[in-house]
Amino acid sequence: MTESVKSGQGATARASSFAPLRQSVFAVLWAATVLGNIGSFMRDVASAWLVTDLSASPTAVALIQAAATLPVFLLAIPAGVLSDILDRRRLLIFVQLMLAGVSGVLLVLSHTGTLTVEYLIALTFLGGVGAALMGPTWQSIVPELVPREELKSAVALNSLGINIARSIGPAAGGLILASFGAAVTYGADVLSYALVIAALIWWKRPAAVDSGLSENFLGAFRAGVRYTRASRELHRVLLRAAVFFLFASSVWALLPLVARQMLGGTASFYGVLLGAVGAGAIAGALVMPRLRERLDADGLVLLASVITAAVMAALVFAPPKWLAVLLLLLLGVGWIIALTTLNGVAQSILPNWVRARGLAVYLTVFNGAMAAGSLGWGLVAHQIGVPATLVAGAAGLVVAALLLHRARLPAGEQDLQPSNHWPEPLVTEPIANDRGPVMIQVEYRIRKEDRPGFLEAMKRLSLERRRDGAYAWGLTEHTSDPERVMEWFLVESWAEHLRQHHRVSHADADLQNEALRFHIGPGKPEVHHFLSL
CATH class of the missing domain: 1.20.1250.20 (MFS general substrate transporter like domains)
Structure with a gap:
């Protein structure tokens, strides 16, 4: 009951x-x-x-x-x-x-x-x-x-x-x-x-509707x-x-x-x-x-x-x-x-x-x-x-x-409903759903003194990326400009990345905002998508 x-x-x-x-x-x-x-x-x-x-x-x-x-x-x-x-x-x-x-x-x-x-x-x-x-x-x-x-x-x-x-x-x-x-x-x-x-x-039972992103x-x-x-x-x-x-x-x-x-x-x-x-x-x-x-x-x-x-x-x-x-x-x-x-x-x-x-x-x-x-x-x-x-x-x-x-059990109070705050990726022509893998790059500008806090926030964010679909994740810095930090993660297909857009929750958005508060660029971090040839 x-x-x-x-x-x-x-x-x-x-x-x-x-x-x-x-x-x-x-x-x-x-x-x-x-x-x-x-x-x-x-x-x-x-x-x-x-x-x-x-x-x-x-x-x-x-x-x-x-x-x-x-x-x-x-x-x-x-x-x-x-x-x-x-x-x-x-x-x-x-x-x-x-x-x-x-x-x-x-x-x-x-x-x-x-x-x-x-x-x-x-x-x-x-x-x-x-x-x-x-x-x-x-x-x-x-x-x-x-x-x-x-x-x-x-x-x-x-x-x-x-x-x-x-x-x-x-x-x-x-x-x-x-x-x-x-x-x-x-x-x-x-x-x-x-x-x-x-x-x-x-x-x-009503017939299921094919969304085009079925797994x-x-x-x-x-x-x-x-x-x-x-x-x-x-x-x-x-x-x-x-x-x-x-x-x-x-x-x-x-x-x-x-x-x-x-x-x-x-x-x-x-x-x-x-x-x-x-x-x-x-x-x-x-x-x-x-x-x-x-x-x-x-x-x-x-x-x-x-x-x-x-x-x-x-x-x-x-x-x-x-x-x-x-x-x-x-x-x-x-x-x-x-x-x-x-x-x-x-x-x-x-x-x-x-x-x-x-x-x-x-x-x-x-x-x-x-x-x-x-x-x-x-x-x-x-x-x-x-x-x-x-x-x-x-x-x-x-x-x-x-x-x-x-070993405390989680409270389970986070908002796990989809946030749908990721913009649709820009493409010049339609991409086949099964094409991949896909590399997503996010470029941040981080002050040297903020690096420890940023890395801690990104450590938590990396788990979110992996939960929602990434099979590999990493951080790199530019050799001539240490303030330029590149986050990258790999997703197995274009369809899986589109599903990832719909999986990100409000709780995940909060994790992303924790990392974004260290970004000092003029706008939001630049996001790039690369497909395997």
């Missing part, structure tokens, strides 16, 4: 929070996606439980978790690029058909008794490929479904829908698994995909990588996310063994535990506004780390089942605090033109940490046991959170 709903403000705020559901297309796709996610959670419960029947090895159990998250680590960035250059509706339909096929094969194998650990891991990996394609694509269509003023509410409703699915799907999956078996559970998942496909077919896959991929490499703020978010999820993954990787071996539970109890995490996440979303009033982003991540570590430590003592459910509710609170805080900061520092690719990098780090952590903690548990591994994960999480607390 949105801030206004969670903080208990008036009826008007509540109505505004659910306003996107008045848009029929958004409402249908939102409901279908909730049902689809419920089915996915049911499938995951069945797979996680079946592997404990097929093998008692903690490594095999952890491999299932790793197989589900590794594809997102490997494919999130390509998926983010694809969501920008392909028809998103058709891509989503293809992904749903693929996921339905995976669950259909699991249904047949489990019904015939031919399912093995190897088959289960391989099919879980294919399901992870579908999830990798689904995530950034679904996020990128939301602005198409609602008015701009309702976008934040729509994003919040998506988060609510995922947690609704998380609270219902695992419990329902565990109940169906215990009552009717794995084949019926997988069949229910196939049916959920059929409903999502029907909703996507019903949606008549191809490799060019868009390179642009996303360049932005990520040059964004120091994004680096801090990625570091904090990687460390948190690496240690917190231990409880997710070992939870089936905790439920079965330490707590003596059945498949339905395991589903109840996962459902409790989802319910706790919903409760956490409701208290987030009050927490934000008292804590900044760094404080919230520290709080989430302490809560998660406390739950892990408490599970070591094999508490009664009712207490374990309460602990998993608390785990859901800590989990949603970390997820919403880190994801929210990542979104706040990404401009619109690279948002999907930047979030894809974030998802890559998130799932990579989960996959590596799941596999690593499974191997550790094989050597020292599940309880000792949970203690090690909890201690590591708290220590890492305290050590990294000083």
Whole structure:
């Protein structure tokens, strides 16, 4: 839910929070996606439980978790690029058909008794490929479904829908698994995909307009990588996310063994535990506004780390089942605090033109940490046991959170809307978009005594140039006139430089003004464009 709903403000705020559901297309796709996610959670419960029947090895159990998250680590960035250059509706339909096929094969194998650990891991990996394609694509269509003023509410409703699915799907999956078996559970998942496909077919998405500056896959991929490499703020978010999820993954990787071996539970109890995490996440979303009033982003991540570590430590003592459910509710609170805080900061520092690719990098780090952590903690548990591994994960999480607390997360308050203040480059005749590379030169006049301040400002500006499209950058001085300083940067094509014109934000303009205040020339610095012959 949105801030206004969670903080208990008036009826008007509540109505505004659910306003996107008045848009029929958004409402249908939102409901279908909730049902689809419920089915996915049911499938995951069945797979996680079946592997404990097929093998008692903690490594095999952890491999299932790793197989589900590794594809997102490997494919999130390509998926983010694809969501920008392909028809998103058709891509989503293809992904749903693929996921339905995976669950259909699991249904047949489990019904015939031919399912093995190897088959289960391989099919879980294919399901992870579908999830990798689904995530950034679904996020990128939301602005198409609602008015701009309702976008934040729509994003919040998506988060609510995922947690609704998380609270219902695992419990329902565990109940169906215990009552009717794995084949019926997988069949229910196939049916959920059929409903999502029907909703996507019903949606008549308008054809995209070709602006003439559309990116191809490799060019868009390179642009996303360049932005990520040059964004120091994004680096801090990625570091904090990687460390948190690496240690917190231990409880997710070992939870089936905790439920079965330490707590003596059945498949339905395991589903109840996962459902409790989802319910706790919903409760956490409701208290987030009050927490934000008292804590900044760094404080919230520290709080989430302490809560998660406390739950892990408490599970070591094999508490009664009712207490374990309460602990998993608390785990859901800590989990949603970390997820919403880190994801929210990542979104706040990404401009619109690279948002999907930047979030894809974030998802890559998130799932990579989960996959590596799941596999690593499974191997550790094989050597020292599940309880000792949970203690090690909890201690590591708290220590890492305290050590990294000083690596402050960015505030995310900069104006990242395009400034459009760059004048169109002067050309004598039309230039082919694919021609390049292009060298841009900007000539300044800088007093000798102002040189240190100018260089410091240009150091910050160089990161902006690289984020927006430059693959090389430098500063030179004239040999006979040291006050003449030339900034140069290289862009791979003319089209990419024209895109660069539209990417420069108001925050970037402020960086440029910091450098311009040292310029002593009679007018603005001269700008020259050179094309490779």
